[in-house]
Amino acid sequence: MTDHLALGGRAFESRLIVGTGKFGSPEVMADALAAARTQLVTVALRRVDLDAPSDPITGFIDRDRYLIMPNTSGATDAAEAIRLAKLARSAGLPPWIKVEVIPDPRYLMPDPIETLVACEALVADGFTVLPYIHADPVLAKRLEEVGVAAVMPLAAPIGSGRGLKMEAAIAIIIEQATVPVVVDAGLGVPSHAAAAMEMGADAVLVNTAIATAANPVRMARAFALGVEAGRTAWLAGRAPELSSASASSPLTGFLGSPESQAR
Amino acid sequence: MTFSATFDPRATRELLERSARASSAAVRAAAQRGAATLEDAATLLSPAAGEQLEELAALAHRSTVARFGKTIGLYAPLYLSNECVCTCTYCGFSMGLPIARRTLRIDEVVREARTLATRGIKSILLVSAEHPKHVYPEYVAQCVRETKLIAPYVALEIAAAEEDDYRRYVAAGCDGVVLYQETYDPQAYATHHLGGPKKHYEWRLDAPERASRAGVRHLGIGALLGLADWRFEALALLTHARWLERHCWRSQINVSLPRINHAQGGYVPKHLVGDRDFVHVMTFLRLALPTAGITLSTREAPQLRDRLVPLGVTLMSAGSSTEPGGYGEPGAAGEQFELEDHRSPEEVAQRLRELGYEPVFKDWEIMAAPVARAVAD
Numbered sequence: 001m002t003d004h005l006a007l008g009g010r011a012f013e014s015r016l017i018v019g020t021g022k023f024g025s026p027e028v029m030a031d032a033l034a035a036a037r038t039q040l041v042t043v044a045l046r047r048v049d050l051d052a053p054s055d056p057i058t059g060f061i062d063r064d065r066y067l068i069m070p071n072t073s074g075a076t077d078a079a080e081a082i083r084l085a086k087l088a089r090s091a092g093l094p095p096w097i098k099v100e101v102i103p104d105p106r107y108l109m110p111d112p113i114e115t116l117v118a119c120e121a122l123v124a125d126g127f128t129v130l131p132y133i134h135a136d137p138v139l140a141k142r143l144e145e146v147g148v149a150a151v152m153p154l155a156a157p158i159g160s161g162r163g164l165k166m167e168a169a170i171a172i173i174i175e176q177a178t179v180p181v182v183v184d185a186g187l188g189v190p191s192h193a194a195a196a197m198e199m200g201a202d203a204v205l206v207n208t209a210i211a212t213a214a215n216p217v218r219m220a221r222a223f224a225l226g227v228e229a230g231r232t233a234w235l236a237g238r239a240p241e242l243s244s245a246s247a248s249s250p251l252t253g254f255l256g257s258p259e260s261q262a263r
Numbered sequence: 264m265t266f267s268a269t270f271d272p273r274a275t276r277e278l279l280e281r282s283a284r285a286s287s288a289a290v291r292a293a294a295q296r297g298a299a300t301l302e303d304a305a306t307l308l309s310p311a312a313g314e315q316l317e318e319l320a321a322l323a324h325r326s327t328v329a330r331f332g333k334t335i336g337l338y339a340p341l342y343l344s345n346e347c348v349c350t351c352t353y354c355g356f357s358m359g360l361p362i363a364r365r366t367l368r369i370d371e372v373v374r375e376a377r378t379l380a381t382r383g384i385k386s387i388l389l390v391s392a393e394h395p396k397h398v399y400p401e402y403v404a405q406c407v408r409e410t411k412l413i414a415p416y417v418a419l420e421i422a423a424a425e426e427d428d429y430r431r432y433v434a435a436g437c438d439g440v441v442l443y444q445e446t447y448d449p450q451a452y453a454t455h456h457l458g459g460p461k462k463h464y465e466w467r468l469d470a471p472e473r474a475s476r477a478g479v480r481h482l483g484i485g486a487l488l489g490l491a492d493w494r495f496e497a498l499a500l501l502t503h504a505r506w507l508e509r510h511c512w513r514s515q516i517n518v519s520l521p522r523i524n525h526a527q528g529g530y531v532p533k534h535l536v537g538d539r540d541f542v543h544v545m546t547f548l549r550l551a552l553p554t555a556g557i558t559l560s561t562r563e564a565p566q567l568r569d570r571l572v573p574l575g576v577t578l579m580s581a582g583s584s585t586e587p588g589g590y591g592e593p594g595a596a597g598e599q600f601e602l603e604d605h606r607s608p609e610e611v612a613q614r615l616r617e618l619g620y621e622p623v624f625k626d627w628e629i630m631a632a633p634v635a636r637a638v639a640d
Contacts, residue, residue, distance in 0.1 A: 024333030024619045046627050048625070049625045074630060076480070079631065080630040083631065105513070105554070106554045
């Protein structure tokens with residue numbers, strides 16, 4: 001059976017979503033997207049020149065191959081996020097929106113209250129909405145209730161590359177979720193992505209770790225492999241983790257032996 | 264509580280005196296801690312740090328790429344007016360200097376902004392000298408509103424203003440305010456600002472926090488290197504930036520330490536800053552302020568600008584003119600200072616691409632109504 005990511009009414013073979021910021025050139029970005037074998041890419045609307053067909057970002061993304069999901073980077077409250085989403089849609093970008101409402105320019109932490117308000121309005125307006133959130137299980141449920149297509153909890157601060165710092169909270173979100181959980185932000189190396197997938201995340205989003213690697217194209221490929229390994233491990237069902245060694249012969253192994261049957 | 268009430272220039276100087284004898288091991292430890300304290304920061308400015316510049320520059324480069332990627336934002340200044348009631352020793356617009364004075368009409372501002380737009384510029388810094396009769400709040404707000412119809416990002420570098428006036432500029436579409444203290448040393452400040460409203464050190468020092476309270480998203484702060492000791496300016500700027508990060512947490516902080524260039528009036532800086540010290544200060548800013556934007560203007564020569572890019576710069580002006588109306592009809596009015604980098608925006612962009620960086624002309628969208636673009640509901 002093929003293992004697809006069902007998201008927003010579409011099926012994706014790849015579970016690696018890639019962001020398009022921070023690349024040294026649009027050519028390297030395009031090659032990295034190909035190497036990542038992604039099918040879904042995020043684009044900061046504020047970076048896109050909607051009047052220029054040769055825009056350095058959207059001009060280099062093959063729309064037959066990748067679904068472009070604009071994000072609301074730069075918005076600091078719900079009204080701004082809603083406005084940016086509508087601007088993206090009216091410019092002909094797909095009605096998918098990654099909601100980022102970030103009032104804090106240093107640690108780039110999302111505002112939970114404004115995010116919820118924006119998501120409710122955008123779902124009602126017909127958008128496929130994926131909110132970027134702190135790893136807050138109650139917020140994730142509240143967002144599900146307003147009809148988001150997925151939740152995107154952060155693993156660690158954006159761009160920090162620190163890995164699954166929010167692991168315990170993300171585990172609760174995954175356990176309780178009725179929509180896909182995309183672990184977003186803070187994944188620094190493919191093993192972080194693999195670990196998130198092993199936990200049961202439905203997908204991961206990676207940008208900085210690929211874009212700022214010494215060789216972004218090779219790192220994109222490595223992340224694709226990490227995601228695939230983690231997902232396969234999740235499907236395989238991991239062996240339980242034990243605090244002590246486990247003998248390969250259980251204590252009752254003697255039962256059924258010739259010695260036992262003789263009695 | 265304002266920054267001016269907490270900032271202690273004497274304590275800043277004492278920190279630098281104590282760190283002057285720092286060892287190279289102390290420098291390494293301070294860098295590893297990301298200059299967590301002001302003592303660490305002073306250590307990173309020490310002569311010992313200057314001898315480890317290559318090592319510190321490598322750290323600064325890594326930190327910059329991790330946070331900002333290999334991208335450089337480009338912008339251009341648009342000078343509104345060179346009419347000024349202030350007497351400042353180093354400035355080409357200083358009152359009484361025999362230059363052609365001019366304040367652009369709104370239609371002239373629009374024409375200048377359109378000229379910049381045809382050159383690819385989408386981020387415009389409106390700059391003005393200080394003359395309340397010619398450059399008053401409604402005029403500034405109108406300039407912002409009209410420019411915002413042409414460029415998605417508009418910032419102001421004008422006289423220190425009241426909080427209510429900043430509020431008015433934000434409502435008109437102002438995204439950022441740039442206001443350099445010129446010098447953080449109160450004695451040097453008094454020596455160089457001899458007349459006019461700019462004489463008031465504290466009023467200027469507290470302007471960025473007034474702007475932030477009014478809703479300005481991006482605050483640009485800095486000092487003009489050459490008026491006082493560069494180490495003092497750098498540590499004071501860091502102190503200011505960290506205070507703003509804590510108290511004005513919604514605003515992105517950008518810093519800059521431009522060097523004085525030749526201007527009408529012929530001021531010769533007392534505290535010349537050589538290229539090596541300039542590289543030291545840029546490296547210091549990046550290591551001590553990993554999330555701050557660092558701006559580099561066309562005051563610096565092209566070859567040096569190219570070399571400073573990997574060290575921490577995130578924003579550069581390009582194709583600049585420092586005279587009002589200088590894009591449409593250059594030479595008709597006096598300029599503020601002489602530029603070193605005369606390359607066009609596209610030439611700068613091309614050079615950045617050769618260096619492996621993506622030049623970013625557009626990194627902003629109009630966030631709130633009124634809007635230039637029709638949005639389908």
